[in-house]
Amino acid sequence: MDRSHGQISRDCPRRGLPLPTFLITAILFGPALSSARTQPQTMPASPAQTQSQAPADKPDPTLTLAIGDPKLKGKTMEIGPGAILSGRTGQPIGFERMIDEMLAARIVHVGETHNSMPMHEIEFQVIRALYARDRHLAIGMEMVPVTLQETLNRWTAGILAKEEFLREIRWYVTWNFNFGYYEKIFDFAREHRLPIYALNAPREVITKIRMRGWDALSGEEKALFPGVPDVSNQDHRTLIRTVFEAADIPHAMKGAGLDQVFEGLYRSQSAWDEVMGANAVRAAAAEGRRVVVCVGSGHLLYNLGLNRRAYEMSKLPFKTVIAVEVPAERKTLPVSRALGDYVFGLAPEEEPAFPAIGLGLKKVENLENLVVDPKPTDGVAAKAGFEKGDVILSVDGKAYTDINELRMTLAKLACGDVATFKILRAGAVKDVPFKCEKAPAADPAEKRSPELILGPGLEEGQSPERGQSPESQTLKTPAEEANYLAYSQNEAIASFLSALAARTPELRVSNVGRSLPDREYGARDIFLAVLSEKPSAAPEDLDRTKPTVLFTAAQHGNEQSAKEAALWLLRDLAAGDLRPLLKKVNVLVMPQTNPYGNFRDVRANELDLDMNRDHVKLEAEGVKAIHRVFRRWMPEVTIDVHEKGDDYYRVSIGCVSNINIGRGLQDFSRQVILAEVDQALKKKNFTFFEYLVTEALGVDSSSGAARVPGSREAREQMKRYSTTDLNDGRNSLGIFETLSFIQEGASRHDIETLEARTAWQYNGLRAFLESVAGHAPEVLKIVGDHRARLLERAAARAESDPVHLRMTYVRDPAVPELHLKRFERGGTAAAGRVLRVDKRAGETVSAADFVPTQGPGGARVVDEVVKHWFPNVEATLSVKRPRGYIVRGDRLDIVETLLALGVDVGLVTRDAFIEAEVYEVSAVVPSPADYEAPESIDVAAKAVKVPVKKGDFYVDCVQPAANLVPSLLEPQSAYGLIRYWKFKLVPEAAGLFEILRFTGAAAPAVIPYKSWPR
C-alpha cells in the first residue's frame, strides 16, 4: 500500500488509541473510566511523543518551546531519523560516546512512548551498553507501583517464571501495554541479576490528587510522597499547559472550567513526577548502583519533570534521553536543544509491534464473569463489535474471572490470530469473533535492527560486556559459564586454568598443595597461577624489577565471590584488558585455597578449621600452601579476598594493623593505595570504605577462640580496623614487611547475588591492582627499604629496638568520631532474619551478618555516627629483640611450624655452654580456651649460662622473620605459640618457660635445619 502520505493501515490498528485525546479524556473523566479500561496513568504526552500522525505542516509545538536549560532554551537543532544529537552541543554524537558520557551520571532517564518498540529498544540498548561498562546497574520502572516491589525482586532473583511474574504483578491490570514491549529489559535484568525498582505510586492516589487536591490524601497516602508537590516551576507549567492545549480536548471541557481542570491535572502531574523522582533517588541510593529510569517521555521533556525533581532532591548527576519521531514526509525536524541531553530521531514505525486490544473490562457484584465496559471505540475490540455490558462467558472455550488472566491471553494474539468470544447480550448467547487481521507484508519496521534504530555508524554491539577486550571473551570463567547459577568447584577451576594457560604463554600454573580427603569430598589440588611478562615457573625466573602481587582467595569456603572474582581477574590479566598491567607487576593468584569449604559452602575447611585463624599454627593444608608460596616468591604485596555481610559498602579493603610491621607500610597502604581505590570505585559508583570491624567495647574477639571473651552483658559497640593478630592471613604475611591487605566484598551469601557480588569484588581487586601497578617503583622501594632496615635493626641489637607483644586499639583524639553510611532495614536486630555467615563460636555477630528479609527495595541508607572509633593501635607490652632463641631438640612440632612459616632454623652442631636469658614464671592464669593467650603470666628474665646440646635448635633473629620470631616465641606474647593448646607451652607457676632467649656474643655453631618432605 502507498504510505507516502503517512496513511497507516487500520487492518491491524496502529497504536489503537487516537492519542492524545484518549489520554486526556481518561485523565479528565476520572477513575471510573480509567479503572474500567485499566488505563495506566499516562501523562498527556505531546503529539510527537505519542507518535500521532501530526501532519508535517503542523509541527508539534511541545518540541520547540523556549523553556528548560537557560543556556539552551530557544536554540533548536535539526534531528533526522537515525541520528542522535547532543543537546549540549547541538551536534551528532555516537552511541558509544553517549554511553561514555553517561558514566558520569548516577541516574540515566530514558523516555519512551509506551507502545513504541523502537523506544523500548533504545532503553534496552542503553541498559545493555551501560552494563557492559559497569555492572553496578539497576533499572527503575514507571510501569510498576512501589507496592509491588517484592515481585520485582523475586523476578530478578529468578524465582518466578514469566507467566507467574505477569500473574503476581498483575501486569495487565497495572499497566495497559503489552509486556512484549518490555520483555527484553526484564529478561536482561533477570539474566544479570539487576535489581528493578518500582517507581510509580498507586494510580488511585494520583487520581485523588487531581480530583480532590493534596489535602484530600490520608496520612498514609501522603507518606508515599517526599512532601507537598511543588507546582511553582513556570517552565514546567508552560510545558504541561502546551501539551494540554495541543490535545484534542472535548468541547465541553473548554471554556470557563478549563483553568480549573488544568490546575488539577498539573497538580497531579507534579505529584506524580515528584514521587517517581523520589523513588528513582531511593533506587540509586539503595545499593549505590547507577539507575536507568524507564518512563514516559512526558515525565522527562526539557529536563523539567521527574529528572529535575530527582536532581533537586539528591544532587545526583543525571542524563536524559528523549526520542522523537520524524514524520515520513520530512527529512529533519527542529527540536529544542533543551529537550533532553540526547535526542534520538526515529523514523515512523510502520506498524505497532503488538495489536492494541482496546477492550475495557470490569467486574460487577455477584458475577464471576467479566463485563465489557465501556463500548470499545478503538483497537481490535472496536472492530469486533462489542457493546457495553456484554458478559463474557468464554474465550476460545475457556472461562475467565480475572481481568489480568484474560488480558494475558489476549496479549498473546498476533496479527492474523482469531479468538472467539462467547458473550451474553440481552439474554442471548452470541459468538463474537475477535480478529487481529493480517498486517501488511513485512517491511523494514519488522526487520529493524539495532543499527537502524540507533542510527548509522554506531558501535552498538562492539563493546563486549564488562569492558573486556574481545579476546578475553573467548574464555569464560567457570562462574560465567554457569551463568552465575552455581559456585565453581575445583574441577572447573582446574580446567579453566588449563585452558587459560594453553592460550597464555605468560601464565604458569602449578599445584602448591592438596586438601585432605573427607568422607564426602576427596582431596583436591590447590593451585597457583603465576602471570608475568617473562613467563616464570619458579621464583628464580621472576623479573624482580617489578613488584609481585599475591592474591589469595576464599580461605573461607562460603565466601564464594572471592574465588569467582580472582578467576575473573586472572582471565582479564591473561587475556583481557588488564594485560598491560603485566608490564608493571608480576601477579600470583591462588584462586581456591579451601576447595572443601567451597564445595560444602561452609566457612571452615575439611578439618573444621577457620583457615584465617590458622596462620600461626598452620594445620590447614591451604594455609600451609599460602605460606609456602609466600616464602618462595616473597611478593611485595599480598591481598586476601573475603566476603563480609550485606554492607552498604560493597567493597572494603583493609591493610595491616600489627604495629611490629613498619609504620611506613601501613601509611602507604592507606594514604596511597586505599585512597586511590576509593577514588576509582567511586567513579564506577561502587561504595567503598576501608575495612572496619565492629565489636563490643572492651572486647577483642579476633583471636578465633571458641568462646566470647569478656562479660556477656550488653555493651556498646565500637569500630576499629581489622585485627592485629598474626594468625590472620593479612598480618601473617605483613609481618615480613609486606604491603598486605584484605578485601571484603559485601554478601548475602546466596546464589541470587553471586554475579553482583563477584562484580563488586572484581572491581575492588582491579582498582587495587591498578593502583599498585601505578606505583610499581615506589612499592618496590618502600618494601625493599623496610625489609632491609628490619635486618639491620635485628643485627644491631640496639636497646631501642623493641618487638611489640601486646597491643590495644585506641582512639585518635584528632578524629573523635567516624561518619559512615549503613543499610537500615525495618525491624530490630535479628528478628525474622537468617544468620548466613558461618561464624565460629565466639566470633562477634553483627547485624550485617544477617540476611535481610527484604529485597533491595527494603533497605534504607542511613547516616551513622560512630562515637566509639578506635583507629589507632598502641603497644602495651614490648621486649627487646634478642639475638636469637634456643628451642630444645625434642620440640620438632615447634620447629616444623616455624619452618612452615618460613622461619630459618639452625640445628646446633656441637654441645656448648651459652649465655641466655631464661624466663622464671612467678604466676600464671592459663586461658580457658584454645587460641587465647594465658589470662595472665608474670615472668622475669634471668641471665644464665646454660648448656646447649648437639641437636637442639637455634632461631636467629637476623632474618626476614625478625619480627615474627619474638612474636611467636615470647611467653607474654598475645600472638605466640603459647596461645595454642597443641604446643603445651604454658608453664607451671614457679617453673621456667622452655624457650630461651640467646644473648651471647657469637651465635652457636649451627647448620640450617631442613624438614625434608615425608
Ligand SMILES: [Zn+2]
Ligand atoms: Zn572471610
